[in-house]
Amino acid sequence: MCKVTTIFLPLCRYLCMLRWLSIFFLTVTALWQASASVVLRGRVTDYSGEPLEGVTVSLGTGLGATLTDAKGMYRLTTADTDTLRASFRLLGYREERRTLLHPQGEMVISLRMRPDERELEEVIVTDIRKRTDAMERLDAREYGRRAGDPTGGSVEAMVATLPGVAGAGELSGRYSVRGGSYDENTVYVNGVEIYRPMLVASQQAEGLSVVNPEMTASVGFSSGGFAARYADRMSSVLDVAYRRPQSFEGSATVSMMGGALTLGQGSERFAQLHGVRYKRNTSVLSTSDTKGEYDPDFFDWQSCLSWSPSRRWRVEAFFDANLNTYRFAPADRNTSFGTLDDAHRFKVYFDGCEHDRFNAFTGAATVGYTTGNTDLSLQLSGFRTDELVAYDISGEYWLDQAGSELGAGRYAEHQRNRLKATVLSALFQGTTRLSSHRLLYSLGVKREHTEGRVSQWERRDSAGYSLPLAPDALRVYFALRGNHDVSASLVSAVVQDTWQRQTSAGFWNVTGGIRATHRSSSGEFLVSPRLEAGLVPAGAPQWAFRLAGGVYYQLPFYREMLLRREIAPGEYVTEVNSDVRSQRSLQIVGGADFNFRAFGRPFKFSAEAYYKALSKINPYEVENLTVTYLGRNAASGHVAGLDFKLFGQFVAGSDSWISFGLMDTRETLEGKSVPRPNDHRYNLSVYFTDFVPGVPRLKVSLRGVLMDGLITTAPGRTRYDGYFRTPPYKRVDLGLAYGIIMSETDGRRRAVRSLWAGIDLFNLFDITNVSNYYLVTDVNSISYAVPNYMTRRQINLRLTLDF
Structure with a gap:
């Protein structure tokens, strides 16, 4: 026994030492390789x-x-x-492979992928991207070229056809998402937050949208449950990235409503x-x-410059x-x-004129540095707006019923509203x-x-009597004035993690984060946790399932802080309420996508259910595009609804949805419950594209909207005093485009890549939709809407040209 022990004990010690030496050698090797x-x-x-x-x-x-x-950027670190x-794979595209011999340090592989079009019984087989987060990807450039809507195919008009979104009108780029205010939506272009003019009161004067669809590379839109990286808004986020040209390119569009020119060059x-x-x-x-x-x-x-020294x-x-x-x-x-x-x-016979001006400038510069698996950037941006609404218009009116005069009178409107705003930002970000x-x-x-200056009044008379009728004084029907300068500083911090992994259960995409914000004017410190899976x-x-939720805030800007105080019947002054706090929304959103094939083509059916618990609401009223806030946190409420969308190629090679x-919205103020101003109880939108049979060069696009009417109140009144709805909004726009020169798919470059001629029929069925109402009041205080x-x-x- 001793002999056996004497023989095997040194052997065991030797094997043990050899094991530890092996572990040490492997560790050193691994570290050297790393x-x-x-x-x-x-x-x-x-x-x-x-x-x-x-x-x-x-x-x-x-x-x-x-x-x-x-x-389209990627970065990957591997052992020497x-x-x-390297292989590059994406559904609907041909797999690309690249081989590098003796790679060292940092290597660059940039490439273009060709669509994988397999023709089976004359039907092109493609796939639709699965959605596992709160962002929906949109092809805004194609929509802008084909959709026949009066905005010229703006990105905002495309967004207004999505479930849960209601446009403010056919000429406007404003939209309401799931019952929210127009101010509750944030827009980013190349990571820069974009602001809109604030004094615009009508669709006619709004002007061009903030996003140029011809410059877009990718457009993402979320109607709720978005990640912590996006700013404090309660309703939605529109994230736009502009293209980075690879070579010289250009496009030009000319129409009866104007024109556009886009030029790009890249190396x-x-x-x-x-x-x-x-x-x-x-x-x-x-x-009209x-x-x-x-x-x-x-x-x-708009200009975008990119330089990589x-x-x-x-x-x-x-x-x-x-x-x-x-x-x-x-x-x-x-x-x-x-x-x-x-x-x-x-x-009505008018006299006078209106002259409005809305000039806005946005600039940003970003410096980025990449080291290993980390990308760092510092962005400096600035926004400046100079806005003026000025008009003096008077009119004499007659109102009759079946030939019998009901009333006659005069009115005069005066307004000199001025606003100047400056926003300066600095953002350090790392990934x-x-x-x-x-x-x-x-x-x-x-x-x-x-800096805001408000001076407006309205005078009315009926049958020679000034309204409101006062025996001992001459009063105006409405007057408002104010003079305010408001400043605020904000500090925000974000930490967010995205985890993507293929497991035995399936592919997971989970994003969780926290956004913290401090606002100097109110002293608020806001913490906004958000999670989506x-x-x-x-x-x-x-199938693809997703669930998202979190706490979202609406930081007050200039208009939300203005409080009206009545100093005489119909006469008001505005005051800045520094105690206004951020509105809060606790959201939960659950949805699913089902991808299927029908008629040999890909389709996707999406459904989402959402609920928002609202608190610290700053109630507001809407008249056309003017949003007037109460100026204090006085209400609570909720928003709940269901959204459905069917997306696919009803016609091969052409997307439709x-x-x-x-939706149901309610808010409660002092025990009284009323719908929110943008309470569209139902909303149906259709965007359909087709190629005319036998004429493959002729493409047809149809855009239709049917939605519930808006909440409307009498002038100077709120929904808590009484309200009624406008008739349902109904509209169909039709666009026809003929390809004089079609794009080639063989990869060769030509001087003229494509040339399309089109005709648009706005409001195809000539439906009269109501924007709002003008109330005519006679001397007996009887009002007519x-x-x-x-x-x-x-x-x-x-006419659209690509070169």
Whole structure:
């Protein structure tokens, strides 16, 4: 026994020592290999130069894989090896493979992917991207070229066809999301927060949208449950990224309503993209009941510059000048309303004019640095708006019923409202990739300064008597004045983590984060936790489920802080209420997508249910585009609803969708419960595209909207005093486009890539939709609601050239 022990004991010790030496050797080897790593990065686009998101970049088993982001960018770190084989895969595109011999340091592979079109029985097979987060991806550029709507195919008009979204009107870029205010939506362009003019009171004067659809590369929209990286807004986020051209490119559009020119040029280190738009919607405005001289001038110039002096550094710049002028000299108005049994006619002769100006400038510069798996950036941005609404208009009116005069009178309106606002921002942001995690962190500071001047009044008389009738005084019907300067500073911090992993249960996409904000004017410190999770089950890959929720705030800006105080009947002054707090929304959103094939083509059916618990509400009223806040946190409420969308290719090679939403909104003030101002109880939108059979060069697009009417109140009143609804909004726009020169798919460049001629039929069925009402009051204090109708049927011709 001793002999055996004597023999085997040294052997055991030797084996034990050999095991520890092996572990040490493997550890040293692993550390040496980790220190000798290769970084692979680049950008993936389609053949039109637009970035592809969600492309799987794989280096083989055990060497790592990643996905491209919204800009088509990817970055992957792997161990040093003699040969590196990279594959690029995306549903609907041909797989691309690249081989690198003896790679060292940082390597760049940028490429373009071709669509994978397999023709089976003359039907093209494609796929639809699965959605596992709160963002819906939109093809805004194609919509802008084909949709026949009066905005010229703006991104906002496209958003208004999505479930849960209601546009403010056919000429407006404003929209309400799930019952929220127009101010509750935030817009980003290349990571820069974009602000809109604040004094715009009517669709006619709003001008061009803030996003140029011809410059877009990717557009993401979320109607709720969005991530913590996005600013404090309660309703939605529109995240737009502009293209980075790979070579020289350009497009031009000319129509009866204006024109647009886009030019781009790019190389490996430098790229630039410029877009100029001009619009005059005089022809559309001429279809309204109020006749006169319409003279609108809307101009927009946007530029994007990108420079990469080295593989690690990048410099980007963005500039936007939005110059909108609206001049109008009304002559007369003739409005018929009522029913066959109770027909009314309202006739007005005008004198005076209106001259509005809305000039807004946005600029930003970003410096980025990449090291290892970390991307760092510092962004400086500024916004400046100079707005003026000025008019002096008087009129003499007659109101009759079936030929019998009900009343006659005069009125005069005066307004000199001025607003100047400056917003300066600095944002430091970083992104670090750790295995299957993507960590985002940021710190931002912002300074807001607003100067507002309000001076407006309205005088009315009926049958020679001034209204309101006062025996001992001459009073105006309404007057408002104010003079205020408001400043505020904000500090915000964000920490967010995105985890993506393929498990036995399926593909998971989970994003959680916290946003913290401090506002100096109110002393608020806000904490906003947010979480979203998505799953594509391994056993049912045609399904995609998502669940999101969190706490969302609406930070008060200048208008939310104005409190009206009545100093005499009908006369008010505005005061700044510094005690106004941020409105709060506790949201939960659950949804599912089902991908299927019908008629040999791909389709996707989406459904979402949502609930918002609202508190610290600052109640507001809406008249046309004017949003008037109560100026204090006085109410609570809720929003609940269901949204449905069917998306697919009803016709091969052409995307279409149908959206339908049901919604219920309530808010309670001092024990009284009423609907919220943008309470559209139902909303049906259709966007359908088709190729005319036998004429493949002729493409048809149809855009239709049917939604519940808006809540309306009497002038100077609120919903708590009484309300009624406008008639349901119904409208159909039709666009026809003929391809004179069609785009080639063989990859060769030509001087003229495509040329399309089109005709648009706005308001195809000439339906009279009500914007709001003008109340006529006689000396007996009897009021008559005269509808203000939106635009009628009109034709527009356009020509689009790509080169």
